[in-house]
Amino acid sequence: MSGSVRHFKLVLLGDTAVGKSCLVVRFVRDEFFEFQEPTIGAAFLTQSVQLDSSVVKFEIWDTAGQERYRSLAPMYYRGASAAIVVFDLSNKESYNGAKSWVKAYAEENNILYLETSAKNAANVKNLFVEIAKKLPQQAMQQEREQGFTISPPKQEKKSCC
Structure with a gap:
């Protein structure tokens, strides 16, 4: 892997037993298990995607979908790209x-909407590659919008006494 490496935090959200862990395990390890133990709190995995001139390293938080862990979700998705x-x-x-709400919101806001299957690997890699392509563009745009100011150095005032 050559070029610059950009780090991005991803979080997976959804109800319990919908396949969040299966999706991440398929992407990171290219494995699928018919039975996956429920996630307790959250699991953390990393995986890199090679783009043309850079590498995107995903820091992936796989959150628990059980109702009793929902109050923890904001802690995991805070700061997510x-x-x-x-x-x-x-x-x-x-x-x-x-x-219904995700698709409508995605269409209104030009956000990626993609159906995947961890079981048969449909669109799994494509999902992460598409995110990898979009995130550096967004980060560059934010850097341009924030900008920076160049000002002359302050001159020190000297006294003789």
Whole structure:
């Protein structure tokens, strides 16, 4: 891997047992397990994506979806560069609840919306590559907007006594 390395925090959000951990394990280790132990609190994994001239290193927080851990979610997604909302297409309640508002919001705000499958690996790598492409662009735009000021050095006043 050559070029610059950019670090970005990602967080996976969604109800319990929708496949958040399966998605991350598929991306990081290229493995899939029919039964995945529920995440307690959150799990942390890293994985890099090589782009043309740089490397994007993801710091991935896989959050627990159980109701009792929901109050912890803000602690994990604070400072995240991107959030991946995960839902289970085979679970109508999970699918309908998340898809309708996420898709509408994504369309209104020009945000990536992509359906994936950890089980058959459909769009898993593409999801992270697309995020990797967008994040450096956003970071560069923010740096341009914030800018910086160049001012002459302050001259010291000298006294003789």
